[in-house]
Amino acid sequence: MSINEANKNCLQRIQESTALWSDIRPAKEVIPGMSKRTVLHAGPPVAWENMCGPMRGSITGACIYEGWARTPEEVAELATSGELEFDSSHHRHAIGPMSGIITPSMEVNVVTNTVHNIETYSTLYMGIGKVLRHGAFDDEVLAKLRWMNENLAPLLKAALLRAGGIDLKSLVAQAVQMGDELHNRNKASNALLLTSLVQHLIAVGDKAAVIEAIDFIDKAGHFILNAVMAGAKGMLDAGSNVKDSTIVTALARNGYETGIRVSGLGDTWFTAPAPMIEGVYFPGFGPEDANPDMGDSAITETVGLGSFAMAGAPAVVEYIGGTAQFAMETTLRMYEITAGEHETFKLPPVNFRGTPLGIDIRKVVETGITPVINTGIACKRPGVGQIGAGLTAAPIECFTQALDAFANRNEP
Amino acid sequence: MKVDQSPLDKPIRVINIGLESFAEDLRNADIPVIQMDWRPPAGGDLKLIALLDRLAKEA
Numbered sequence: 001m002s003i004n005e006a007n008k009n010c011l012q013r014i015q016e017s018t019a020l021w022s023d024i025r026p027a028k029e030v031i032p033g034m035s036k037r038t039v040l041h042a043g044p045p046v047a048w049e050n051m052c053g054p055m056r057g058s059i060t061g062a063c064i065y066e067g068w069a070r071t072p073e074e075v076a077e078l079a080t081s082g083e084l085e086f087d088s089s090h091h092r093h094a095i096g097p098m099s100g101i102i103t104p105s106m107e108v109n110v111v112t113n114t115v116h117n118i119e120t121y122s123t124l125y126m127g128i129g130k131v132l133r134h135g136a137f138d139d140e141v142l143a144k145l146r147w148m149n150e151n152l153a154p155l156l157k158a159a160l161l162r163a164g165g166i167d168l169k170s171l172v173a174q175a176v177q178m179g180d181e182l183h184n185r186n187k188a189s190n191a192l193l194l195t196s197l198v199q200h201l202i203a204v205g206d207k208a209a210v211i212e213a214i215d216f217i218d219k220a221g222h223f224i225l226n227a228v229m230a231g232a233k234g235m236l237d238a239g240s241n242v243k244d245s246t247i248v249t250a251l252a253r254n255g256y257e258t259g260i261r262v263s264g265l266g267d268t269w270f271t272a273p274a275p276m277i278e279g280v281y282f283p284g285f286g287p288e289d290a291n292p293d294m295g296d297s298a299i300t301e302t303v304g305l306g307s308f309a310m311a312g313a314p315a316v317v318e319y320i321g322g323t324a325q326f327a328m329e330t331t332l333r334m335y336e337i338t339a340g341e342h343e344t345f346k347l348p349p350v351n352f353r354g355t356p357l358g359i360d361i362r363k364v365v366e367t368g369i370t371p372v373i374n375t376g377i378a379c380k381r382p383g384v385g386q387i388g389a390g391l392t393a394a395p396i397e398c399f400t401q402a403l404d405a406f407a408n409r410n411e412p
Numbered sequence: 413m414k415v416d417q418s419p420l421d422k423p424i425r426v427i428n429i430g431l432e433s434f435a436e437d438l439r440n441a442d443i444p445v446i447q448m449d450w451r452p453p454a455g456g457d458l459k460l461i462a463l464l465d466r467l468a469k470e471a
Binding site for chain 2: 002003004244246362365366367368400403404406407
């Protein structure tokens with residue numbers, strides 16, 4: 001099969017995919033290979049000694065939450081003695097923003113690609129500021145995590161089951177035409193989610209609990225992000241392992257390295273040092289406080305959302321910096337490195353053209369244009385949280401390595 | 413075209429491909445110019461160009 005035919009096949013599998021958010025279950029019940037001490041993280045595989053401050057902070061919080069340790073020192077002892085099984089969430093059909101830590105007891109969204117029968121998972125979104133995914137692990141964070149898993153999750157689960165699931169693909173398609181890009185701007189999508197759920201929450205829960213849940217989802221601002229990420233992963237997993245395809249099916253960062261996976265190259269990661277983010281800082285913080293790029297949320301860009309859909313979300317520049325013109329130019333530039341255009345996510349400001357879809361490693365290397373990612377900036381010190389937002393780009397070295405491997409893929 | 417005529421005798425409009433300093437010189441001379449964002453494939457890296465050429469045969 002020619003490369004172009006393989007890419008067409010890969011894109012077809014992604015385009016026809018669905019994303020039905022149908023359940024919430026404990027990670028240990030649904031995520032493959034979840035052992036008693038499994039700790040999944042964002043990005044390509046990374047050893048404890050190379051993990052950045054926020055990721056170690058998140059792992060500390062998760063281990064304390066699980067009851068495996070009481071202090072950061074005890075967590076470090078567990079990690080260095082081999083007691084914890086670390087793995088990339090991507091290897092287990094799971095995904096998470098920033099540190100993306102998932103441990104066995106955490107409740108996870110279950111999203112199903114019904115066309116290709118793929119189930120994917122992500123934790124519930126905790127909110128903004130001082131949160132676990134940014135490395136915060138004090139009593140307040142752990143109490144919130146406990147409430148989310150023990151109170152919010154069962155209520156949401158019951159509402160989802162009553163609703164017959166939420167069609168995330170349809171919701172995203174609407175939100176993209178309402179000024180969202182589904183990575184750092186989720187005003188419309190979060191509101192649409194609440195609209196979809198509210199009647200079911202009222203039907204299944206008591207008044208006080210429902211009010212608390214609605215208030216939490218609303219104030220979280222990006223509550224839908226984690227579920228959308230799981231949906232995007234399910235779509236891209238469907239496009240994975242297509243022989244001879246040069247389409248990127250994963251683009252993920254762990255705060256130490258950025259990695260990509262390519263459809264025709266199986267499960268191999270092509271990595272390079274994670275870059276710093278250029279952006280806007282919250283008062284009191286600056287570049288000297290920033291952690292390198294981190295998180296699985298670039299799955300949104302990989303599926304044609306995020307920066308790739310910025311032309312339809314110019315208001316996002318108020319958060320990440322830049323101008324409305326820059327937002328348009330970013331999307332237009334991403335068309336130069338993709339093999340296709342989304343058939344469902346259409347952008348009104350570009351005459352309803354589909355978003356750029358299918359990052360092609362050949363085009364990235366030929367043009368030198370690397371995928372732009374808009375993202376939050378974590379403080380490099382664990383426990384502080386998010387300190388800003390901005391833009392970065394995937395390192396070209398990931399793509400040059402992948403191109404070399406692809407060109408030689410049939411060599412013995 | 414007659415031998416003693418030159419295309420530069422008439423007002424010209426320029427598309428500049430490559431070094432932007434050339435476009436700057438024209439702008440400074442009030443000559444309308446558009447800068448085209450062009451760069452050699454793969455930044456001119458011969459090894460990468462060779463890989464791209466190999467894959468072009470498989471396209």
